[in-house]
Amino acid sequence: MGFFIKLAWRNIFRNKRRTFIAGIAIAVGLASLIFCDALIRGMKDNLIKSATASFLGEGQIHARRFWETQDAEKTVNNLPTVLDGLRSEKDVELFTLRTMSLGTISSPANVSSVLFVGVNPETEQRLSRVDDVLEEGSYFRDGGKRDMVLGGDLAELLEVELGDRVVVTVSRAGSGDLAQEMFRVSGIFRFHIKEMDGSFAFARIDKAREMLGLDGGAHEIALKFRDNRFALDPGNPFWDTYSREGNEAVSWTALLPELTRVMDMVWVALGFLAVILFGIVVFGIINTLFMSLYERMFEFGVLRAVGTRPSDVRKLIVCEAGALAVLSIVMGSILGFVLTFVLAQTGIDYRGIEFAGTGFSELLYPVLHFSQFIIYPAAVFVFTILVGLYPARAAGRLTVADALRKSL
Amino acid sequence: MTNHASDLIVTENLRKDYREDDIVVPAVRGVDLVIKEREFTALVGPSGSGKTTLLNIISGLDSPTEGRVWLKGKPISEMKGAELSDFRRDHIGFVFQAYNLIPVLSAEENIEYIMMLQGVPKNERRERVRKILGDVGLQGMGRRMPPKLSGGQQQRVAIARAMVSRPGLILADEPTANLDSETGAALLDIMRELNEKTGMTFLFSTHDRMVMDRADRIITLKDGRVARDEIRAENPIR
Structure with a gap:
């Protein structure tokens, strides 16, 4: 397996421009997810603070x-x-x-x-x-x-x-x-x-x-x-x-259920955004891997001819997808971190805008969280590997004689 | 009748038709062939005579429309998938016209690749690579990447790659076609020497006079049939 990982890593740099373009597409998707997550966390903190620290309090006691x-x-x-x-x-x-x-x-x-x-x-x-x-x-x-x-x-x-x-x-x-x-x-x-x-x-x-x-x-x-x-x-x-x-003690989540629901909806919206971004990215990955596959069809024919099993060819393509994912994850994580970090320092001015029955009373600061650099990169990696299975299947099924038709 | 167990390659009534839309194009038409171990054989004939198709079928890269192929007594034409890949890996070495080294692997990594597939231990792999690089005259060049090697040097690496796993058969498709005559002759001499030293069987598809001059046997194909089968030198095994 180690040999195929080494081979895959070198292969993705054979066409640097194509790898870079595909990697950037995935990286931008990942950076967007990291930033959106940070923005929602900041928005949640801001809204909760606005709702609770403005006047409501974090909890209240009244007569029933x-x-x-x-x-x-x-x-x-x-x-x-x-x-x-x-x-x-x-x-x-x-x-x-x-x-x-x-x-x-x-x-x-x-x-x-x-x-x-x-x-x-x-x-x-x-x-x-x-x-x-x-x-x-x-x-x-x-x-x-x-x-x-x-x-x-x-x-x-x-x-x-x-x-x-x-x-x-x-x-x-x-x-x-x-x-x-x-x-x-x-x-x-x-x-x-x-x-x-x-x-x-x-x-x-x-x-x-x-x-x-x-x-x-x-x-x-x-x-x-x-x-x-x-x-x-x-x-x-x-x-x-x-x-x-005869008294009742309630938290702000019960007093402002609409805010809690809206925040839940925002997380769901982030999920949809992730699906859309991944959907766009998927075509980029498939296109890149298939272009690479067709460009090297003869080479895959040679690999098969010298005794590489179809399963090993599939393994190689999946490793190439993984290598592309790792490269993209590094670029996307850096991009996401820098973007979020800068805006977390400067803040985003949404003051005066009402949202879910409350308003942004302070600058909105996106919140960086370590989970953003674990969950989303892991999802991108798994997703890229899954997407890579399709071209891998195609590579595993190629007919050796067809691939070598112009030579042996 | 032939003895499949002792003959290296046996083909029986081998036919291969290609279909293009409704048109059937016969490429190989009933070839019966026996090639014994240690032979140094050239398969010659004009373009379209069926040389490449025959080599593809013999090596299991393509399947025949009719007939069967035995290699080392095993019916290779009936093998499929991983079994066929493993059989090719262990028993056949390929030398291609355009060298076809993996460009992202160094010369020694290219040579090591098949042994890696075979699960040969790392130390043994290194030792065999070192030795075979010496045999093909590339001492000290193992770390060079293919683009940094001349055509002749790349073809030497390809020969080393084909032989390092010690297969019984080397199939070479126009191995000198892209080389100047001096380099081509040197490489053929290396292959001839390895044939005599190791007993490996070589089967060439070629137009090159130099190959024919060095071959023990020349099989001429014409329109998918064996037109002539000439033994030019006495082989001690035959």
Whole structure:
């Protein structure tokens, strides 16, 4: 076998230009796959970060069915006990309390529906990125009880600027009576997520509780874990531990199932892309090997004449396919690495583009992973060998006398 | 009747027809031939007389339309696939008109190739290559690649390749056709010497007068038939 590998390796360099062209075709396909994989990983990281670090958190605890009904009465049950438990959890890095209520917000110019969110500015600042995406003003910095930070699109709709007054109307828990308070716009944020920029308004949690009549309660506890993979495991006992006494603890994957599904679909799309790329490459390989075969028909006749078995001729062609694959894999891996590495440094600017209900809030950085240089090259190698079986079969079946017709 | 076990090559009523569309072209028409061991025989005749076809059938590269061929007492015309390849590898050496060395293998690797197929141990292969390179006058040139060798040197390598596995029969197709007369004569002398020294049988297809001059026996083919079979020198085995 070693002899055939040596012979195959030398044979593929007999027509350097053809080998190089075929090798580049395979290499570009491989590099594309490596880059697409890295891009999807980067996209996934970016979207998850956008979705979780922006505001959602990596996990949340609410009263059961609060997420579906947004009912102001459904506050987290046994809140002090839950908070004590969370403080002792080594996997929980931090958490913050929120109240959430649907209501209306009005200015002298306009009125709009709003998701009125009461937050603790200090803990919220550490978990979410509202303070990072402020376009104007400050994030509850001056200690004003009636400060409000709202989305840029909402501010435009209401035609308000920093310092302007807005009035929020919500329904009080229990009685259902309307409660109305005046706030002053202290900050305007822009996540580039339509839903958040157009309908979120943040106030201090104490003021929100007062309006909603919650008396120390909260609708939501947003969580951040020390390792973000913690939230990806639906079988983690953490979720059961905090899904008791009328509460439910859920990870972001349950809160944003569409994002998870879309990411799954993107991986499937990568699979289709791989099939298409391999499909294109297959013709290149077959063409190269057949050209090489027909060009050396007489030589194969000689090999057969001197006693080379048909199976050994097939072996030689498969080895040549393998040698072409190795060469292409080296070129493709280098090309894929360089392309991905450069873009992983510079980043790709997709900011402002919404995808799967969330948006890219930062530059998208493709993520290099060692598996990209194992799985795809291995697939290219196996695939090339499989494709090589076809010309190998043809070579094994050639009639020696026909191949030698012009000589012996 | 012939003794198939002791005769090297025996052909019986050998026929080969080629078909082109509906036209049947007979290339060999009923050849009965016996070639014994140690012969140095030239197969001559005009182009289209059936020399190449006959050599192809004798060596198992092509199959006859009718008739049978025995080589070393074995019915080679009935062998197929790996059995036929192995038989050719072990019993027949080929020397082609255009040398036909594998261009990506050095001279010694070309010579070693058949022994490698035979599973000869590496040390023995090296030793046999070294010796045969000396026999064909190519000492010290084993590492050269074919394109770096002259035509005559390449044909010497081809002869070495054909003989190194010690086959009983060497089939040579116009081995001097691409060589100048001096080089051709030298190569024929080498082959004649090896024939006498090792007892290998040589069967040439040729137009070359030099080959005919050195042959013990000249078989003339005409229109696919043996037109003349002339023994020109007494062979001690015959």
